[in-house]
Amino acid sequence: MPDCGGRSVGWAQSKMVAVQVIVGGLLLGAIYALFSSGLTLIWGMMNFINFAHGEFVMLGMYAALMVVVWVGGGPAIFAIAAAVALGALGVAIYFSLIREVIRGPMLAQILSTFGLALLLRYTAFWIFSANFVSLPQNALSGTVNLAGIYLPIAQLVAGVVAVTLTVALHLLLTRTTVGSRLLAVAEDRTAAMLMGIRPDRMQALAWGLSAGAAGIAGALMATSYPWSPSVGETFGLIAFVVVALGGFGSVLGSLYAGLIIGLIQAASAFWLGAIYKDIVVYGLFVALLWLRPQGLMGKA
């Protein structure tokens, strides 16, 4: 490059772009952390992997859209509506399906939510079609300039809310009576029962919290990204990778891991190309299997 001045401007610009990519990745990662904390909660409670978790996120996105279109209202309303709707679905699925299969063989446990994922995914394809949709203009549209970094308001708000909720879930589990009851059931179902805790209610609550977290994460993500029914599969796999990195059963672990995965994904999409971002993340999963199967903060 002949022009030194141009190069220094280019360097400053690329530095800004790098910061922008990093911040964007962390904000998306915060949402990954939120829905992954739901998956890790169920694992911690009952040693059970929910293969339909990504579909819960996808349904949260459509729930937000339906609320906006049919009822109206701002982001707070549709986000809470999506959380409540998915939470209710989670509780219903616990009582109708999970409570029975958890006593059954491994095959039944895995096939139950795997079949559920297919059922939800293809029903969504059937109802909503495979076309990408996005939320109409809302209070979060527009961008904000933070010290030279331009950020969509929606991403910023969604990221902050997601981190807050994930921390709140962690505090709920570690600092409150309800949290102690949940952990007591996870530790020893029978002993918890003898202490006057109803395990069924606690596990149903865990499913409600888990699916509710997925639902609100979906609604938050819907404010800034277009989606189709196929995103459920991707989010489900991302949640696996986040939980594998953060450690099974650790909400705090999934917070750190979600941020890391968001960052890695944004960086690889930017510097390697968009098609490689999932390859890098899933490749990381295989590497984790070999190197540190218990994750950053997990117990094996």
Next chain:
Amino acid sequence: MCVVLLAAALLLFPVVFSGAFARDIGVAFLLAAISASAWNIVGGYAGQVSVGHSMFFGLGAYAPLLFYTLFGWSPIAGIPIGIVLSIALAVVIGLPTFRLSGHYFSMATIAVAELIRIFVGTWDFVGAAVGLQGPATARGWWDLTFRSELPYYYIFLAVLGIVLATTAFIERRRFGFYLRAIKSSERAARSLGVPVRRTKMQALALSAAFTSVAGSLYAAKTGFIDPDSGFGILVSVQMVIVAALGGAGMLFGPLVGALILIPLQIASNSWFGGGGSGLTYILYGGIIVLIARFEPGGLFELWYRLVPERWRRAYAA
């Protein structure tokens, strides 16, 4: 006796039903039965539920067509290469995950299958998203490219025979007892001296090898492969549902499952039209959930439970 009747029925099927459509269904049935029987070894007998078996199917499907495209080799030469690659991949996945809970293995299989699918879709060497094509016209029988369905039918039937005979052989050996012991309680099996990890690894490798052969047969028959038809999640779904519907861990479970599911699939595709394959998968999802919830043993177990009861009632009356 039953086995002889079954073999006779399968051998005579294309003779009795000589229409192209019936033979096409017959070939589809055999392919589904082969891959589900292969899945059954690790998923049914050992109870290690893989939901990403498409990775072995896809390797088996890609290998023959890749070496045909590169060097003009006969697809037959690619089959052992697919088997070797599949066993290697089985080791890569099995070694780390078989130390952990069974859920971890399932999660790893689906993630790795998806990783490979996306990767193959971006890799020009293997045709990227477009895929690979086989021989358009056969240079000889060794190209496995026939105009009629009949040679495919009997080749597939022979392979199904080999897979089922191997499974039946295993069932009665010490290895088969190890597998069932691991399935019912890994901890108990280990404490009785069963080499748990090695046994699971061997079951996965064997299952991967047979699944790879099923993929090679599919590629030879269709003469074409792309990332979705090789490594797509629906390929894995079909193996799981066919085996689980009939009865996972039962020798003839996959046969019963395929007998019900393949006609159902063809019927629902024609009822709902070309765009209706989504409805077929809604149906699949529903069936899988119902099996898991009400009858994890599949139709075979249902049959064993219901039929003697009726007999008892008949004799009592």
